Amino acid sequence: MSGTMRAVDIENGKGPISALHIKDIPRPTPTDSQALVRVKAFGLNRMDLLQREGQYPVPPQAPATLGVEFSGTIESLGSSGGGAENFAVGDEVFGLAYGGAYAEYIAVSVHMLVRKPKELSWEECAGIPETWITATQALYLVANFTKGKSVLWHAAASSVSIAGIQLAKAEGASGVYATARQDEKCAFAVDKLGATAAFNTTRSNWADEVLKATDGKGVDIIIDFIGAGYFRDNLTAAARDGVIVALGLMGGAVVEGDVNIAPILMKRITYVGSTLRSRDEDYQGKLRDQLVEHALPKLRDGSFKVYVEKVLPWEKIQDAHRLLEENKTKGKVICTIS
Template structure:
């Protein structure tokens, strides 16, 4: 096997979409507890856009190559072998990494690998890890979701919210609300994913609508990717003793003048920020185990929908990033490597 491989590189280390290109780079060598995976497909995430532009801090031990989720075949095992999962060379897997998935090969901990079910395609599996683990983390580890609680997911057609809405419904949330900035996406959240209701944040007063739907109580949990732009509205919408989980800042990081934080005390609100990628392997591994136990059976029998908006060959990586930047997708954008 050659000590070189092809990978997506960024000219000058950061830049616009036009800076993305495929280059020859050193092939990773798996450490003792790692496996070398020949990648068949990888998923794109919004953090990839930020990293490409130089706005996303990569963990110091992570590959500088973009991408954290993938599917492929085990080509080689490190000195420790297949780990407790008993993986072998030739096994078909998918998994989560700290970086390096936009490439022909990736070296990743065997504990972060999941066996690829025969019922799912390479493309479907490549879009599971980051998306579903992030939704699981936000709901269970951070917001402490329990059956009977109500929950609101912003950015309803984003991959994480698509996962989260389905998890919430399957695990007996009392109501599952969503927001989006297009009527089509709101309709999608209700008709395709099973949300109780969804509101267009551009054309409706979504705070008023949520409060009306909950008889003025508000929702117990809000999962937010928007940040500063929705901060006040989130405080107005959350119920007493509610939890707001902030996973992104698509709407900026600077609060508007006049923001009233009184609800933090008057409603005893908890606001938590989190990033999955910065967590250590033990933490991520627990979430991987929960994914396997809780969600994988539902992927296999079709109860959970794995929605892919577009599949492109990795040579069209610029087009793939452009799709994400346009913010018109419903589901994952996946690249395949032949």
Template sequence: MSDTMKAVDIEGGKGPRSALHITSVPRPKPTSSQALVRIKAFGLNRMDLLQREGMYPVPPQASKILGVEFSGIIEELGADGGGRENFNVGDEVFGLAYGGAYAEYIAVSTHMLVRKPAELSWEQCAGIPETWITATQAMYLISHFAPGKTILWHAAASSVSIAGIQLSRADGAAAVYATARQDEKCDFVVKELGATAAFNTTTQNWSEEVLKATDGKGVDIIVDYIGAPYFGDNLNALARDGVCVSLAVMGGSKLPEGVDVSAFVRKRISFVGSSLRSRDEEYQGKLRDQLVEHALPRFKDGRFKILVDTVLPWEKIQEAHQLMEENKTKGKIICTIS
């Protein structure tokens, strides 16, 4: 096996999507607890855009190569062998990594690998790890979701919210609400995913609509990626003892003047920020295990939908980043490596 491989690099270390190109780099070597996986497909995530532009705090153990989720075939195992899952060379897997997935090969902990079900394609599996584990983290570890609670997912047609809406419905939410900026996306999450209702944030006062839908009570949990522009409305839409989980600040981080924060006291609201990539392997591994136990059977029998919007060969990585920047997709953008 060659000591080099092809990977997506960023000219100058950071820049616009036009800086992305495929070049030769050293092939990683697995440590004792890792596997070397030959990648068949990788998923895009919004953090990739930020990292490309030099605006994402990359963990110190992460490869400088973009990408955190992938599917592929084990080519080599470290000295400790296949780990507790007893993986073997030739096994088909998918997994989560701290970075390095935009490449022909990746070295990753065997604890973060999952066996690829025969029922799912390489493209579907490459779109599971970051998306579904993030949704699981927000629901269970951060907001302490339980059956009978109500929940709202912003950016309804994003991959994490698509996963979260399905998880919420399957696990007994009393109602599942969502927001999006387009009527088409609102209709999609209600008709295709079974959300109770969805509200257009560009044409409706969505927080007032939530209060109407809940008879003035509000929702128990909000999962937010937008940040400052939705901050005040999130407080308005939350129920007493409600929790807002902030996973990103896509709309900005500076609060507008005049935001009323009295709801924190009045309604005993909790506002919790979180991220997945900065967590240690033990934390991520527990979520991986929960994904395998809780969601994998539902992927296999079709109860959970893995929605892939677009599949492109990795030679079109600039086009893939453009699609994500345009915010027009519903579900994952996946790149394949032939």
């Protein structure tokens, strides 16, 4: 096997979409508990756009190559082999990595691999790890969701919220609500994903709509990717003893104007931030196990669906990034490597 491989590179280390190109780089060698996977497909995430521009804090153990989720076949194993996971060369897998998925090969911990179900395509599997694990983390490990609680997912057509809406509904939420900035995306959340209701944040005060829909109670859990832009209204929409989980800052990091934080005290609100990529391998491994327990069986039988907006050959990586930046997608953008 050659000591090099093709991978997506960023000219000068960071830059606009036009800086993306494919070049030859050294092929990684799997360490003790890693597998070398020949990549069939990889998923795009919003963090990739930020990393390309030099605006994302990349973990120190991550390679320079973009991409954290992929599907493919095991090419070789490190010195400990498949370990307790019992993986073998030739196994079809998908998984989560600290980086490096935009490439022909990726070296990744066997603890972050999942066996590819025959019921799912390479493209669908490449769109599962980051999004479904993030949704699982936010719902169970951070917000402590239990049956009967109500949940609000912002950015309804984002891949994480698509996963989360399905999870919450299937696990017995008393109500599953969503927000988006387009009527089409709101309709998608209700008609396709089964949300109880979805609110267009450009047409009405969504927090008031949430209170109206919950008879004034508010929602028990809010999963937020927007940040400063929704901070005030999140406090309004949260129920007593509610939990607000901050996963992103798409609406900015600085809250402007006078903001009344009394609801945090009076409602006993828990406001917590969470990340995934910076977590250690043990934590991520536990999340993988949660994915296998809560989502994988329903993904296999079709109860849960991986929504893929577009599949492109990886030679069109610039088009893929452009599509994601337009913010019109409902689901994953996936690139395939032939």
